[in-house]
Amino acid sequence: MISIKGLSKVFTFNNKKLTAVDNLTLDIKEGEIFGVIGYSGAGKSTFIRLLNRLEEPTQGDILIDKQEITTLSANQLRLARQDIGMIFQHFNLLWSRTVKDNIAFPLEIAGIPKAKREERVQELIDLVGLTGRENAYPSQLSGGQKQRVGIARALANNPKVLLCDEATSALDPETTNAILDLLVDINKKLGLTIILITHEMHVIRKICHQVAVMEQGKMVEQGNVLEVFSNPIAQVTKKFVAQVMGTADEGEDIKSLQEMYTDGKLIHLHFVGESTNQTLISQIAKKFPIDINILQGKITQTQAGGYGTLFVQMIGEEEEINKAVVFIRDETSAEVEVIENVN
Incomplete structure (x- = not known):
C-alpha cells in the first residue's frame, strides 16, 4: 500500500541546516495500523506531513497505492489528497460551522451534489457516534466529540489512508481510549490503512499492528508491536516500553x-x-x-x-x-x- 524510500527533509534556518527526517525507508501494508513513536523533536510530525506533502520532501520517494506522491503537480496532488484523510491534535474544525457542515466541507470542495453530501454526512455521523449532535457547533462539544468530528471529516471522501497526527494527545485517558477504540472499529469495518504518530506507548500498545521508533530523524527500530515490546533493542525503545510495563526500576x-x-x-x-x-x-x-x-x-x-x-x-x-x-x-x-x- 505505502512504500517509502530514502525520505529526507532538511530545514534551513539562518544559514544552518536541520535534518528533521533522515533517509527513511519503510513499507506499510494495506489495512494495517502502523504506529510511529518518538519523543518531541524526533521528526515524527514532519514525517507524517511529508506523506501528503503538507511538507515538501528534500529527497526520497513516497508511493501510495502505486501512485508516486512526490512527482505530482498541484492539481494532481489535490485529487490525490482525497484518498489521504488526516486528523490533527487540535482538531482544526471550522468554528462557525455545525458538526454536519464541518463533515460536509471536503465533500463541497470535491463538488459532490447536495443530496449525496447529506447522505454521506449522516452515514459518517452514525459511524463515529455523533447521532443527535448534527447541529451543534464545535464550542458546544467535548474534546472527544470534536475529534470524532475530525475523524468523520477525514473519512468523508472514502480515503484509502488515514493519517493521525498526535490525534489523542490533547484528550484525557478515558476519552483517548474511546477514540482509539473508534479507530480500531473503523480500521476493521473499512479496511482502512492508518498511520498514527504519538509519543505515548499506550497508544501503540492498544491499537497498532506495527511500530517504528524515531529518534533524531531516523527510524532506530521497527517491527511487530509484540516483538518490539518483548525484545526492545534501541535505548529509546526500552524507555517507551518501560512506560507501559513499569519496568524502568x-x-x-x-x-x-x-x-x-x-x-x-x-x-x-x-x-x-x-x-x-x-x-x-x-x-x-x-x-x-x-x-x-x-x-x-x-x-x-x-x-x-x-x-x-x-x-x-x-x-x-x-x-x-x-x-x-x-x-x-x-x-x-x-x-x-x-x-x-x-x-
Whole structure:
C-alpha cells in the first residue's frame, strides 16, 4: 500500500541546516495500523506531513497505492489528497460551522451534489457516534466529540489512508481510549490503512499492528508491536516500553525482592503471545512438591497478543525447584530466569 524510500527533509534556518527526517525507508501494508513513536523533536510530525506533502520532501520517494506522491503537480496532488484523510491534535474544525457542515466541507470542495453530501454526512455521523449532535457547533462539544468530528471529516471522501497526527494527545485517558477504540472499529469495518504518530506507548500498545521508533530523524527500530515490546533493542525503545510495563526500576525491584524474600529461589518469568494464557503457576504447583509465592508482575495486551513479566518465589527442595525451572524452559513457551538462590 505505502512504500517509502530514502525520505529526507532538511530545514534551513539562518544559514544552518536541520535534518528533521533522515533517509527513511519503510513499507506499510494495506489495512494495517502502523504506529510511529518518538519523543518531541524526533521528526515524527514532519514525517507524517511529508506523506501528503503538507511538507515538501528534500529527497526520497513516497508511493501510495502505486501512485508516486512526490512527482505530482498541484492539481494532481489535490485529487490525490482525497484518498489521504488526516486528523490533527487540535482538531482544526471550522468554528462557525455545525458538526454536519464541518463533515460536509471536503465533500463541497470535491463538488459532490447536495443530496449525496447529506447522505454521506449522516452515514459518517452514525459511524463515529455523533447521532443527535448534527447541529451543534464545535464550542458546544467535548474534546472527544470534536475529534470524532475530525475523524468523520477525514473519512468523508472514502480515503484509502488515514493519517493521525498526535490525534489523542490533547484528550484525557478515558476519552483517548474511546477514540482509539473508534479507530480500531473503523480500521476493521473499512479496511482502512492508518498511520498514527504519538509519543505515548499506550497508544501503540492498544491499537497498532506495527511500530517504528524515531529518534533524531531516523527510524532506530521497527517491527511487530509484540516483538518490539518483548525484545526492545534501541535505548529509546526500552524507555517507551518501560512506560507501559513499569519496568524502568526493575533493577531496584529485584534488589528489594531479594531483601524481602530470603527463602528458596527468586524466579523471573517472561510471557509473550499465547504463553500469557497458560495456567503455568497452577501446572507447576500440581506437578512439583514446592510452594510458589507470586510476588509481583504485570501483563499487558497488544493487537498481536499479550506480553508480561512475573516474579515468583519457589520454596522447597532445591532439586524439585530445579526440576520446575527445567520444566518451564523445556515444556512451555514462557522464558524463565533464576535471579538468585538465597539458600
